[in-house]
Amino acid sequence: MPITRDDVAHLARLSRLALSDAELDHLAPQLDQIISAVAQVQEVAADGIPPTTHATGLVNVFRDDEPVPCLTPEQALSGAPAVELQRFKVPRILVEE
Amino acid sequence: MDNLTTMTAAELAAAVAVGDVSAAEVTQAHLDRIAAVDGEVRAFLHVSAEYALAQARRVDDRRAAGEPLGALAGVPVAVKDLFTTVGAPTTCGSKILEGWRPPYESTITGRLREAGAVLIGKTNMDEFAMGSSTENSGYGPSHNPWDLARVPGGSSGGSAAAVAAYEAPLALGTDTGGSIRQPASVCGIVGTKPTYGGSSRYGVVAFASSLDTPGPLGRTVLDAALLHEAMSGHDPMDSTSINAPVPPVVAAARHGDVAGLRIGVVTDLSGEGYQPGVISRFTEAVELLESLGAKVTELSCPHFKYALPAYYLIAPSECSSNLARFDGMRYGLRVGTGSAEEIMALTRAEGFGAEVKRRIMLGTYALSSGYYDAYYGKAQQVRTLIIQDFEAAFGQVDVLVSPVTPTTAFRLGERTDNPMAMYLADLCTIPSNLAGNAAISVPCGLAEEDGLPVGLQVMAPPLADDRLYRVGAAVEAAFTARWGHPLLTEAKGLKSS
Numbered sequence: 001m002p003i004t005r006d007d008v009a010h011l012a013r014l015s016r017l018a019l020s021d022a023e024l025d026h027l028a029p030q031l032d033q034i035i036s037a038v039a040q041v042q043e044v045a046a047d048g049i050p051p052t053t054h055a056t057g058l059v060n061v062f063r064d065d066e067p068v069p070c071l072t073p074e075q076a077l078s079g080a081p082a083v084e085l086q087r088f089k090v091p092r093i094l095v096e097e
Numbered sequence: 098m099d100n101l102t103t104m105t106a107a108e109l110a111a112a113v114a115v116g117d118v119s120a121a122e123v124t125q126a127h128l129d130r131i132a133a134v135d136g137e138v139r140a141f142l143h144v145s146a147e148y149a150l151a152q153a154r155r156v157d158d159r160r161a162a163g164e165p166l167g168a169l170a171g172v173p174v175a176v177k178d179l180f181t182t183v184g185a186p187t188t189c190g191s192k193i194l195e196g197w198r199p200p201y202e203s204t205i206t207g208r209l210r211e212a213g214a215v216l217i218g219k220t221n222m223d224e225f226a227m228g229s230s231t232e233n234s235g236y237g238p239s240h241n242p243w244d245l246a247r248v249p250g251g252s253s254g255g256s257a258a259a260v261a262a263y264e265a266p267l268a269l270g271t272d273t274g275g276s277i278r279q280p281a282s283v284c285g286i287v288g289t290k291p292t293y294g295g296s297s298r299y300g301v302v303a304f305a306s307s308l309d310t311p312g313p314l315g316r317t318v319l320d321a322a323l324l325h326e327a328m329s330g331h332d333p334m335d336s337t338s339i340n341a342p343v344p345p346v347v348a349a350a351r352h353g354d355v356a357g358l359r360i361g362v363v364t365d366l367s368g369e370g371y372q373p374g375v376i377s378r379f380t381e382a383v384e385l386l387e388s389l390g391a392k393v394t395e396l397s398c399p400h401f402k403y404a405l406p407a408y409y410l411i412a413p414s415e416c417s418s419n420l421a422r423f424d425g426m427r428y429g430l431r432v433g434t435g436s437a438e439e440i441m442a443l444t445r446a447e448g449f450g451a452e453v454k455r456r457i458m459l460g461t462y463a464l465s466s467g468y469y470d471a472y473y474g475k476a477q478q479v480r481t482l483i484i485q486d487f488e489a490a491f492g493q494v495d496v497l498v499s500p501v502t503p504t505t506a507f508r509l510g511e512r513t514d515n516p517m518a519m520y521l522a523d524l525c526t527i528p529s530n531l532a533g534n535a536a537i538s539v540p541c542g543l544a545e546e547d548g549l550p551v552g553l554q555v556m557a558p559p560l561a562d563d564r565l566y567r568v569g570a571a572v573e574a575a576f577t578a579r580w581g582h583p584l585l586t587e588a589k590g591l592k593s594s
Contacts, residue, residue, distance in 0.1 A: 003462075007462075008458065011458040011461050011462055012458060013442075014461050014465075015417065015454075015457045015458050015461045016421075016424070016438065016441045016442045016445055017445050017446050017449070017454055017457065017458070018439075018445070018446040019446055020446075023446075023451075023454070026451075027451075027454065027455060027458070030455060031455065031459060031462070033516075033517060034409065034455070034459060034516055034517060035459070035462065037406060037517055038406040038407075038409045038410050038459075038463075038472070039471075039472070040403060040406040041403055041406045041407050041410065041472070041475045041476050041479050042471060042475055043403075044400070044403055044475070044478070044479050044482065046478035046479065046481075046482065049478040049481050049482060050478070050481055051474060051477030051478050051480070051481065052477055052478075052481045052484060052531075054307045054337070055293050055294075055307070055484065055531070055533025055534075055559070056293060056294045056337060056339060056533060056559075058294070058336070058337060058339075061336040061337075063333055071200055071201065075201070078198065078200050079198065079199075079200070079427070079428030079429065080426075080427055080428060081425060081428075081430075081431035082431070088426060088427050090426050090437055091434075091435065091436055091437045091439075091440050092436055092437065093436065093438075
């Protein structure tokens with residue numbers, strides 16, 4: 001199933017990327033080409049084969065529950081675009097309908 | 098003492114340790130070299146004499162005080178610009194992190210500083226390590242010291258170019274699908290992807306967490322081993338770090354010997370699409386190994402042909418999740434006005450380059466409901482089959498060999514608007530990332546049609562990284578004896594040297 005320009009616009013919204021019309025025109029055929037190439041994995045007979053998420057096989061690595069030093073508020077805020085009252089200052093997240 | 102920039106890391110560390118030269122002199126010589134040639138190579142995004150010389154002086158002070166020196170004391174190391182470094186910016190080659198100063202140090206750069214290494218600068222890279230040429234950098238491409246019109250490979254292309262141009266004897270890179278081995282190959286140097294989990298990812302800005310592997314680049318096999326050993330080992334700050342001893346890579350690099358070693362040639366990694374000069378140098382390297390006493394057999398890993406498509410589902414899926422953190426809220430660029438969601442979308446659209454956007458959307462697609470099983474789920478099963486191929490092969494042989502990449506360095510601009518052509522550069526390197534085993538690129542000559550370097554890839558089972566260096570050192574010694582000089586001395590791309 002080919003990837004349409006509308007599909008790519010939808011993916012851009014999901015990905016929080018405000019793409020221009022020109023970018024959508026450019027990316028749509030490229031993504032279609034890439035997705036049809038990677039769809040090759042569907043040829044592989046893999047029924048009953050367990051998935052691998054991670055090559056080492058490590059699960060649930062714990063450490064002792066002891067406090068350790070961490071960043072100071074000043075360090076944590078040092079790269080922030082906006083700061084107020086020793087907090088990250090962010091735009092409103094609730095929009096009036 | 099002259100020619101400080103052409104000495105190996107091993108020689109420099111020895112000279113600093115006995116006091117023949119100071120760490121500050123070694124560092125200054127490399128800063129001078131960078132000033133002389135980096136206008137052409139553009140390997141570095143950030144170089145600070147003050148930052149580097151302060152580290153060098155600490156080494157000299159420790160020596161003067163009679164304190165023990167680390168294995169890399171006084172040796173300059175160039176650092177790919179995705180390791181967080183306190184005191185130097187970290188951009189990941191992206192405009193979204195332009196000018197960012199990390200508040201914490203990566204485990205690996207911290208360990209290297211402890212070992213006395215001098216972090217001399219931050220190197221250029223494809224944005225967030227996505228690419229095979231450095232052309233996806235937000236700050237312009239680096240150039241190959243063999244031919245400035247060609248790419249140095251990628252994504253650790255700045256690191257490879259810096260080492261090949263004698264701007265640093267050693268460099269750090271990361272390898273997610275080949276990003277150390279492929280640039281090492283096309284720049285004619287040595288580069289290793291350690292076993293996944295053998296080198297810490299703490300403070301390494303994430304691209305695809307189940308694949309990202311920090312590793313060394315150097316001009317000799319021994320130098321790469323010295324950096325490999327100094328940077329490796331268990332790190333409680335990385336939950337995927339393996340709690341096991343570091344394989345004896347330095348000892349192996351000092352004793353290159355393949356007599357009796359069982360070597361498997363992966364027949365699936367050759368044929369159509371491979372440049373003839375790459376195949377002829379590879380074949381010559383295999384014949385050399387046989388003449389040195391290795392038992393060479395051919396074998397097939399039938400699922401390797403699905404490694405590239407599986408990788409381009411798994412890596413973008415992980416990337417789409419990891420790069421969600423770049424939202425313009427806590428660090429980095431913030432663009433526009435309006436709601437948080439509008440600002441996020443505007444910031445990401447302006448801050449990310451085309452390849453990063455392609456991969457985020459590809460990953461978002463592969464993880465979408467309705468497509469997950471057919472794409473991401475299937476790719477994870479293919480990953481299991483590739484691991485099984487490796488296990489079957491390593492039941493028969495000690496190491497596997499193949500070319501590192503199907504072609505020599507391509508021309509700048511040649512593949513920038515053809516993503517699939519760019520992705521093919523990682524055809525031979527990706528299987529080891531999916532399986533998490535160790536692999537190295539060692540120079541094995543120049544392709545006859547273009548005079549550019551070709552690399553031999555050696556792959557070893559997980560935690561058998563020392564075998565890479567044993568084979569690598571044997572190949573390096575035999576080829577250097579045959580050629581009469583190290584391969585890199587034939588690189589004549591720089592006008593200023």
